[in-house]
Amino acid sequence: MTERTSGLTDEQIGERLTELGDLISWPPTPDLAGAVSATIRDERGAPTLIAPRLSLPSRRRTLLLIAAALLALAGAALATRLVIELGAVGVEVLPGRPTSLPPHVAKPGDLGREIDVSDADVIAGFPAALPAALGPPARAWIDTAQVDPESNATATRVVTAWRPTAELTEIPGTGVGAVLMQFEGPWQVASKLLSAETNRFGIVFVNGRDAFWTTGTHELQLVSGSTVQRHLVNGNVVIWEEAGFTFRLESLLGKRAAIRLAETVQPLIDLG
Amino acid sequence: MTGDDVNDPRPVEGRPSEDVDAVARARDGDVGAFEALVARYQGVAFRVAWLVVRNRGEAEDAVQDAFVKAYYALPRFRPGAPFRPWILRIVANEARNRSRSARRRDGLAMRVAASEPGQVMPSPEGAVLDRTEAEALVLALERLPERDRHVLALRYLLELSEAETAEVLGVRPGTVKSRLSRALARLRAEVPNSASFAEVDER
Numbered sequence: 061m062t063e064r065t066s067g068l069t070d071e072q073i074g075e076r077l078t079e080l081g082d083l084i085s086w087p088p089t090p091d092l093a094g095a096v097s098a099t100i101r102d103e104r105g106a107p108t109l110i111a112p113r114l115s116l117p118s119r120r121r122t123l124l125l126i127a128a129a130l131l132a133l134a135g136a137a138l139a140t141r142l143v144i145e146l147g148a149v150g151v152e153v154l155p156g157r158p159t160s161l162p163p164h165v166a167k168p169g170d171l172g173r174e175i176d177v178s179d180a181d182v183i184a185g186f187p188a189a190l191p192a193a194l195g196p197p198a199r200a201w202i203d204t205a206q207v208d209p210e211s212n213a214t215a216t217r218v219v220t221a222w223r224p225t226a227e228l229t230e231i232p233g234t235g236v237g238a239v240l241m242q243f244e245g246p247w248q249v250a251s252k253l254l255s256a257e258t259n260r261f262g263i264v265f266v267n268g269r270d271a272f273w274t275t276g277t278h279e280l281q282l283v284s285g286s287t288v289q290r291h292l293v294n295g296n297v298v299i300w301e302e303a304g305f306t307f308r309l310e311s312l313l314g315k316r317a318a319i320r321l322a323e324t325v326q327p328l329i330d331l332g
Numbered sequence: 333m334t335g336d337d338v339n340d341p342r343p344v345e346g347r348p349s350e351d352v353d354a355v356a357r358a359r360d361g362d363v364g365a366f367e368a369l370v371a372r373y374q375g376v377a378f379r380v381a382w383l384v385v386r387n388r389g390e391a392e393d394a395v396q397d398a399f400v401k402a403y404y405a406l407p408r409f410r411p412g413a414p415f416r417p418w419i420l421r422i423v424a425n426e427a428r429n430r431s432r433s434a435r436r437r438d439g440l441a442m443r444v445a446a447s448e449p450g451q452v453m454p455s456p457e458g459a460v461l462d463r464t465e466a467e468a469l470v471l472a473l474e475r476l477p478e479r480d481r482h483v484l485a486l487r488y489l490l491e492l493s494e495a496e497t498a499e500v501l502g503v504r505p506g507t508v509k510s511r512l513s514r515a516l517a518r519l520r521a522e523v524p525n526s527a528s529f530a531e532v533d534e535r
Contacts, residue, residue, distance in 0.1 A: 095396055097363045097364070097366065099400050286397070
């Protein structure tokens with residue numbers, strides 16, 4: 061480097077870089093305005109997956125009461141879609157039969173990074189919870205969903221699975237007998253799409269709190285990073301909220317047995 | 333500048349009063365108002381995304397997804413705040429998320445617009461760079477670590493203010509100052525021992 065060049069001030073180099081901005085052969089900018097507004101118009105009719113919401117207990121209670129009343133009237137006669145919000149999971153019940161279910165259940169690699177369950181608390185940054193009645197899980201995964209594009213904030217999901225046993229029949233296609241998903245925070249990062257004609261569903265109670273129960277094959281959408289994954293679900297599912305988390309327990313257990321199992325869920329640290 | 337851009341991103345100062353009105357209408361559900369904001373800022377947004385991912389397709393997807401996410405995030409946008417740095421930050425975040433998995437990156441992505449060797453580029457009054465010098469600067473920029481290259485590109489090539497650069501990078505303005513200072517020092521060291529560059533000082 062010459063003395064003259066090395067003598068350029070920051071301001072002088074900055075001026076040259078600014079000039080350079082005009083001289084660079086930038087890739088041509090695509091016209092995205094129409095595509096963006098078309099996407100928004102398409103999506104406005106559908107539930108948004110990443111939807112930070114007011115998580116007011118009274119609002120939730122009202123929604124669930126309305127949902128319960130509608131569900132009592134629903135069955136095959138449901139004429140319009142029904143949307144229920146339960147913590148991190150949104151449930152949408154569509155009239156009629158499903159038109160396009162995903163072809164496969166979630167594979168292990170779809171559930172995030174596999175971890176040792178004993179490390180879950182440290183990795184997740186919150187106390188992972190497990191059903192005491194089942195003992196230690198066979199496998200555990202952790203994943204994050206982008207929930208705020210502005211700050212790039214994420215919400216964490218811990219998934220645990222148990223092998224089939226005499227009491228826990230294998231969920232078809234999964235190789236496991238039970239799957240528990242624990243979602244952090246109030247952001248809606250999962251959605252279930254049910255069909256009024258092919259799924260049974262209803263409001264139940266877990267530890268005295270409102271919960272949602274469904275049976276029958278349906279679609280589960282999970283936000284992973286900033287993408288949405290679609291998975292087929294063959295098990296029975298109970299969803300409930302507790303201590304700032306949303307839990308989703310899938311198995312082939314009947315409603316009462318599944319609720320009893322859900323009510324044994326407690327933080328891993330309390331399980332010793 | 334070359335390329336058949338549908339939106340020349342310069343000037344990139346933003347149009348605060350028009351933005352405030354468009355943002356307010358978009359928050360009320362006026363997608364057309366938001367479309368106008370996309371049209372206004374897609375040029376600079378695309379360049380920010382491209383600088384991060386270095387892949388046209390990925391940059392296009394990142395910008396489109398970022399604007400859609402921004403639309404749904406409008407209820408949390410502070411009324412009256414400048415829209416441009418806010419959207420550019422979302423774009424940069426989206427691009428960074430994609431850059432981790434980007435399949436193919438454009439090679440020497442910054443190329444000085446083609447012209448005869450040694451030809452003085454048509455540029456604004458008072459311009460001092462000729463093609464050789466510009467190419468030397470590009471090569472030097474490309475050799476810098478990504479963090480240095482990003483801060484220099486945002487601040488100078490795209491002419492964002494320090495505050496906007498800070499917003500896009502998700503750091504404090506003071507951090508931008510210090511990063512710029514270090515990046516300029518490294519760039520100065522990377523610029524080849526070029527006679528033509530030395531001549532620049534004599535003009």
